[in-house]
Amino acid sequence: xxxxxxxxxxxxxxxxxDIARRLREFSKSAGMLSNDRPRLINEHPLQWIGxxxxxxxxxxxxxxxxxxxxxxxxxxxxxxxxxxxxxxxxTLIL
Amino acid sequence: MLRGRFGDTSGRPYMExxxxxxxxxxxxxVSFIFDTGADTSLLMPLDAQRMGINxxxxxxxxxxxxxxxxxxxxxxxxxxxxxxDEALYGYEIELRICKPADxxxxxxxLLGRNIIxxxxxxxxxxxxxxxxKVISSDAQTRLEG
Numbered sequence: 001x002x003x004x005x006x007x008x009x010x011x012x013x014x015x016x017x018d019i020a021r022r023l024r025e026f027s028k029s030a031g032m033l034s035n036d037r038p039r040l041i042n043e044h045p046l047q048w049i050g051x052x053x054x055x056x057x058x059x060x061x062x063x064x065x066x067x068x069x070x071x072x073x074x075x076x077x078x079x080x081x082x083x084x085x086x087x088x089x090x091t092l093i094l
Numbered sequence: 095m096l097r098g099r100f101g102d103t104s105g106r107p108y109m110e111x112x113x114x115x116x117x118x119x120x121x122x123x124v125s126f127i128f129d130t131g132a133d134t135s136l137l138m139p140l141d142a143q144r145m146g147i148n149x150x151x152x153x154x155x156x157x158x159x160x161x162x163x164x165x166x167x168x169x170x171x172x173x174x175x176x177x178x179d180e181a182l183y184g185y186e187i188e189l190r191i192c193k194p195a196d197x198x199x200x201x202x203x204l205l206g207r208n209i210i211x212x213x214x215x216x217x218x219x220x221x222x223x224x225x226x227k228v229i230s231s232d233a234q235t236r237l238e239g
Binding site for chain 1: 097099100103112125127132144145146161175176182186199204233237
């Protein structure tokens with residue numbers, strides 16, 4: 001469907017290029033978390049980290065402190081991937 | 095073609111999407127676990143917190159069943175968008191939102207079959223390829239760049 005009057009597009013599509021660009025950056029950040037995991041375990045063990053635009057932008061020992069730091073610095077939480085860096089990932093069965 | 099990825103050490107399949115709650119105005123990007131075993135998509139507490147969700151504003155909830163047993167989740171109409179090099183694809187779904195709990199803060203959100211069923215999927219872990227060809231969407235707009 002490409003109808004410009006589509007209600008989804010009227011919300012999502014106000015600036016589709018911007019949404020797509022932010023999604024690509026977010027995917028890049030998520031990929032960095034996956035690919036650099038050994039380094040992250042070495043540098044930030046048992047810490048919460050926020051990755052924005054492919055770089056670790058903040059770190060903290062607890063989640064509320066991390067969120068507070070990101071917000072204070074004006075880093076958009078919706079575009080930031082946040083993870084707790086466990087030394088040994090727990091097995092996940094969903 | 096939408097591109098997902100596999101976690102380097104966990105091997106978990108992920109796909110990133112943009113979530114918007116039109117009634118409430120909250121939005122954000124989410125890295126979903128690609129979960130063909132989930133009947134529907136589920137937003138977990140960490141992603142909900144990043145999006146600034148106020149749980150008191152949800153009006154509906156339902157009981158669902160997972161490996162951890164039954165749980166109560168909120169339900170809210172949402173738009174979820176995915177992008178490839180050519181287009182932005184939008185889906186209108188009822189998104190489940192998991193109630194917050196400390197032990198769930200490290201669990202990723204789930205992309206379930208209410209969206210996956212509308213794609214043709216290539217899942218090839220050995221080639222590190224998680225690809226989805228969009229068969230249908232509720233909205234689609236071409237990207238210039």
